[in-house]
Amino acid sequence: MVFGKKRQRLEGGQSQNQSSPTDGIHDIEEENYPIEVEEAANTSTTINLSASSSANNCKPLLDEVTFTMNGTGRNPGGAKRWICNHCKKSYNSSYSRIHQHFFGPGVGKKSEVARCQTLLTNRAEFQRIRKKVEEAENAGISPSLSKSTLNNSHSRPTSTTCPIAKSFGTVERHQVDILIVRALCANGIPFNVLRNPDFLAMLKGVNQAPKDYKPPSFDRARTTLVDECQRQLEKELTPVKDTWTTQGTSIVSDGWTNVKRQPLINVVASNSRGSMFMYAKDFTGQEKTGKNIAEFLLESIEEVGPSNVLQVVTDNAANCKAAGKEIEKILLPHFYG
Known part of the structure; x- marks a missing residue:
């Protein structure tokens, strides 16, 4: 023209x-x-x-x-x-x-x-x-x-009639990107969450949700929904737990500090089938002595089953070595009668 x-x-x-x-x-x-x-x-x-x-x-x-x-x-x-x-x-x-x-x-x-x-x-x-x-x-x-x-x-x-044209909605995509980054910054969420597969699965679910979908309320999310989510995860981890009795498992523990400066010690059960995070304990106000660490690890050993534990892997610090000796004193009589 x-x-x-x-x-x-x-x-x-x-x-x-x-x-x-x-x-x-x-x-x-x-x-x-x-x-x-x-x-x-x-x-x-x-x-x-x-x-x-x-x-x-x-x-x-x-x-x-x-x-x-x-x-x-x-x-x-x-x-x-x-x-x-x-x-x-x-x-x-x-x-x-x-x-x-x-x-x-x-x-x-x-x-x-x-x-x-x-x-x-x-x-x-x-x-x-x-x-x-x-x-x-x-x-x-x-x-x-x-x-x-x-x-x-x-x-x-x-x-609506051309998928190619639909995929190049540059203005709309840019505005959505701004809203996502703004929400992350406002709530103090690390940008690493954008690499999390669960976060990507959430966005996919929102895209496929009904047109008038609204997020759950605060009370419903922290009560019934979180309990249902926990039950689903336990159901998905059942095949891993079943291998503990046939293949055995290792109790792996390590101490670290979170973003709130809280001293934590976590426990992971691991074998050839996979690794499963069990729980972590906050040791704020408690001294990390060998006896306290041993009592914490014995709780996880009882949950897994003493006969299913092949080894306990911890840090090489002095208190962790002392915790290992305490565990040996308690478990050796169980194995050798």
């Missing part, structure tokens, strides 16, 4: 040329005119084509750009130099390229002008412009825009 010759209109049986700067915008799908600049004599080089309300009714994107220079060349109108009112970048093209600047090219076509990055990050403004263009098209677009419309199913299918 290029800015072509002035149209001749017949009024009262006589032809009359109209000199509006936006008249004569007609459709030529492919053009490759060179960039030529010519200053108009005794006039300003800035030309605001949005002054013509009749042209803007069928070409609403003219309100979103400012034309700076007339085009010259084989066509009287030619491609024109314009500046985007949003990203402030200048281009030399026709109206069809303005359409590509705001909405991208049609499916299967190569973009010949860059997208407006400002609108890609401002969803409200993008939706405002899109709605204005769609209303102009639904009201009866100019025949010259038949190849540069949002509602043209042949050149630009909607997201």
Whole structure:
């Protein structure tokens, strides 16, 4: 599409040329005119084509750009130099390229002008412009825009009918990314959660949920739902527990400090079938002596079953060595009678 010759209109049986700067915008799908600049004599080089309300009714994107220079060349109108009112970048093209600047090219076509990055990050403004263009098209677009419309199913299918177009919802995806990062920061959640498979499974479940889905309430989440979640996990870990009696297991324990600076000691049961976290104990206010650590490990040994324990693996600190000797004193008589 290029800015072509002035149209001749017949009024009262006589032809009359109209000199509006936006008249004569007609459709030529492919053009490759060179960039030529010519200053108009005794006039300003800035030309605001949005002054013509009749042209803007069928070409609403003219309100979103400012034309700076007339085009010259084989066509009287030619491609024109314009500046985007949003990203402030200048281009030399026709109206069809303005359409590509705001909405991208049609499916299967190569973009010949860059997208407006400002609108890609401002969803409200993008939706405002899109709605204005769609209303102009639904009201009866100019025949010259038949190849540069949002509602043209042949050149630009909607997201509901074209999976490829649906996958490139750049503005919507960016806004969702911002909401996720904001929620993580507001609740002090580490960014490592984005690598967690359970977090990804949660997002997948939300995407497949009914349209009006709302998250559970605080009271329901911390009572019935967390209990049901625990039962499901225990059911999934049953095949691992069944191998403790046939293959035996190792009790692995280590001490560490969490983000709240609480001294913890955890217990993991591990064998060839897999490792299973059992629990952790907070030793705040307690001295980590060999006797206290031994009593803590004996609780896990009783839960697994003393006859199923092959070994106990701990740190090589002095108190852990003392805990190992305490455990040997208690368990050796159990094995050797």
